[in-house]
Amino acid sequence: MVKVAIGAGHGGFGVTPGKRTPDGEYEWNFNNKVVKSAIEHLNEYENVEVLRVDDPSGKTDVPLQERTDKANAWGADIYISDHHNANTGSWGDWTGTETYTYEGNWNEAEKLAKLVQNKVLGAYGLADRGLKKANFHVLRETTMPAILIEGGFMDSTIDIKNLRNDQILKNAGKAIAEGVAEYFGLKKKQTDSIHRLIVDGKQVIALKEDANLLNEIEKYLGSAKEIKIERV
Numbered sequence: 001m002v003k004v005a006i007g008a009g010h011g012g013f014g015v016t017p018g019k020r021t022p023d024g025e026y027e028w029n030f031n032n033k034v035v036k037s038a039i040e041h042l043n044e045y046e047n048v049e050v051l052r053v054d055d056p057s058g059k060t061d062v063p064l065q066e067r068t069d070k071a072n073a074w075g076a077d078i079y080i081s082d083h084h085n086a087n088t089g090s091w092g093d094w095t096g097t098e099t100y101t102y103e104g105n106w107n108e109a110e111k112l113a114k115l116v117q118n119k120v121l122g123a124y125g126l127a128d129r130g131l132k133k134a135n136f137h138v139l140r141e142t143t144m145p146a147i148l149i150e151g152g153f154m155d156s157t158i159d160i161k162n163l164r165n166d167q168i169l170k171n172a173g174k175a176i177a178e179g180v181a182e183y184f185g186l187k188k189k190q191t192d193s194i195h196r197l198i199v200d201g202k203q204v205i206a207l208k209e210d211a212n213l214l215n216e217i218e219k220y221l222g223s224a225k226e227i228k229i230e231r232v
Ligand SMILES: [Zn+2]
Pocket: 009, 010, 019, 027, 083, 084, 085
């Protein structure tokens, strides 16, 4: 079982001073959307357990020590902290996505950072600021490979357009999950969703998603007026 600790940086709704766009939007709200999606997508893989270390309601800003203590005590295999950057706090044209690991050489954390950075870059579609090093608490005080993602700048006139796009934030979360899956070599769970083949208003067969539906459809081509596939 792979254990992933993940947290959205800060807290929402006014509990963290600063950490906002020049228009007053809270960083946690962006981070939260990414983390929620990352957890959803991580759960699509086999043998993964997820621990969320921030307050999912956004009502409190869980102290950093508490976050890293939780992850360490739980025995997390990796730690992921999700953030969005700010430069001056006033609008400017700086831009890009970057991922941090702790100062020094940390092969496993750097491997994870590289995989995740490459995936989230595609999701945000912003400039590649690359892999960076920093003496951040969550990177220093965790006992497992830890990375911190800065998805884009909240005070960038370029990046903010993407950060205000919920689909992009969801895709960023999916990208994190894909990076983690690649790092551990995780397999997707088999979905048990079913395809129903409906010919002229009547169900003729119901097949699992991975079954070959085309052979079935071919039997009715030419004779049927209407062929529909419903996913249930
Ligand atoms: Zn932050």
